[in-house]
Amino acid sequence: MLVEEAKGKQADGSNTPHYDLRQIDCDPNFWYPVAWSHKVRPGKTFAARYAGHPIALIRPEYGSVYALEDRCAHRQVPLSKGVVDDKGCVKCCYHGWAFDRAGKCVTVPYLNKEGVGRPVKSYPCREKSGLIFIFPGDPALADKVPVPDVAQVGNPEYKTRMFSPRLKCHYTFMHENLMDMNHQFLHRRQMGSITARFLGQDKGDDFLEARYSFARKGGNQPLAEALIFGKHHDYEDREQPVEEVVSIRTTYPYQTLQIHDKDGDLIMDLWTSYVPLGETQQVTQAFGLLSVKKPKWNFLLNLAWPALGIFTHRIFEEDREIVEMEQNAWRELGGDHNVEVFPVVKSLRALLARSGVPNKYAHPVETASKSEDAA
Known part of the structure; x- marks a missing residue:
């Protein structure tokens, strides 16, 4: 009841309560990936989870x-x-x-009569782009909500890799981390000295997009980065021109990062979904796909592919350590003490707050800044 009432108050825009963002659950009325397709083999079962709910995936032989x-x-x-x-x-x-795909108990073998066994809950289930999605919310809404398009999976002009790290943090930390490109100092050992330049943003009721370019201030450009994006030169006497535009977009509840070159061509496309595992949603399973445009000489990308994997893994591990530190601080301090100053992240936090659902532990707080809703 608390969840329904809180969601209603936030939706109508009047007397809107503010909640600790780390106590805002994902809205279940979307399609969430819970497994890779290749993990669920024909004639086999697979155990998955969503927000404290155990899920059995079953793939018949046919x-x-x-x-x-x-x-x-x-x-x-x-x-x-x-x-x-x-x-x-x-x-x-x-x-x-025995249970069928609708959850109906069709056999209690030792009683040999119908209508004895109780059913189990079934979930709407779809398979797309190498992922298995479930709809954990109201089943009546499932056909009205589209299964998301995922990166460039299936596009022969791109090479795609998958990743699925588990993180000990609330999903909102991950949205903030990727959206805020001002943390490149964290990655100085991997990427050298670069500076993010904010180019602008767009936003709506269910999305926020921020655009950046990067200027190299020193250090050598990583090989994997150079092979994908081209050589970035140091300009000692002037600022580096805009050579690529990086667009990060949260279209609730998913997040994307796209890179377009100076001609406007899409050269990298990342899609990710942050799926809560436990009841309090403070452990997250990420499902991501990264598509890179094949160059004219495709063997160059194949040669660089292992280096790209190592490079992106190292970047991610630095991000993982940081967001898990943030989650630990939240626990130790007993709540969200973030002092946010970047307007884009303020807007993102407002989007996540109004799109999600306060959980049963949430209570209105007075410390949230109303400026986040207006940013």
Whole structure:
């Protein structure tokens, strides 16, 4: 009830309460990835989670994958420990109760009559771009909400890599980290001395986009960066011109980063979704796909691919350490003490606050700045 009332108050724009952003849950009425397609093999089950809810993914030998609550209705043991029969149903490993894709119990083998076993919850489930998505919210809304387009998966002009790190932090820290390109000092050991230059922003009810270019102030350009974006020269007597535009966009609840060259061509496309695992949503599973435009000589990108993987991994590990430090500070201080000064991040925090749902531990706070809503 608290969740529904709080969501309503935030939506109508009057007497809007402010909540600690780290107690704002993801809105469940969107499609969230919970597994890579290749992890769920034909005739097998797979255990996943969303916000404290155990999910069993089942792929029959023939037919599409489906998702059920990962608890047998009988003794609540995981259905993901069961087996898939030749009809595509999942049979509990304990007593062999069988459930179909709608969650209906179709067999209690030792009673041999219908209507005995209780059903389990089913989730709308879709497969796209190498990911398995579920719709954890109101099932009646699932067909009205589009499954997101993911980077350049399937586009032969791009080479794509996947990544799925787990982070010990609230999903909102990840949105803030990527949106705020002013933290390049953190990555000085990987990227040398570069400065982000803010070029502008666009925003709406459900999105925020910020654009940047970068100027190198010193240090050598990393090989992987040079092979993808071209050589950046040092201009001792003048500022480096805009050679690429980096656009970071949160279209709730997803986030993208695109890089266009000086001719406007898309040369890199990153898509990511931050999926909460636990009930308090302070542990996050990221699912991301990074697409890079193939150069005229494709073998150059293939040669650079391992170096690109190492480079992006090192950058991410620095970001991981920082956001987990932020989460630890939140716990130790008993709440969100961030003093934000960058207007873009203020706008992002307002977007995440009004789009998400205050959880059962949330209570209105007086410290939130109303300027974040107006930024």
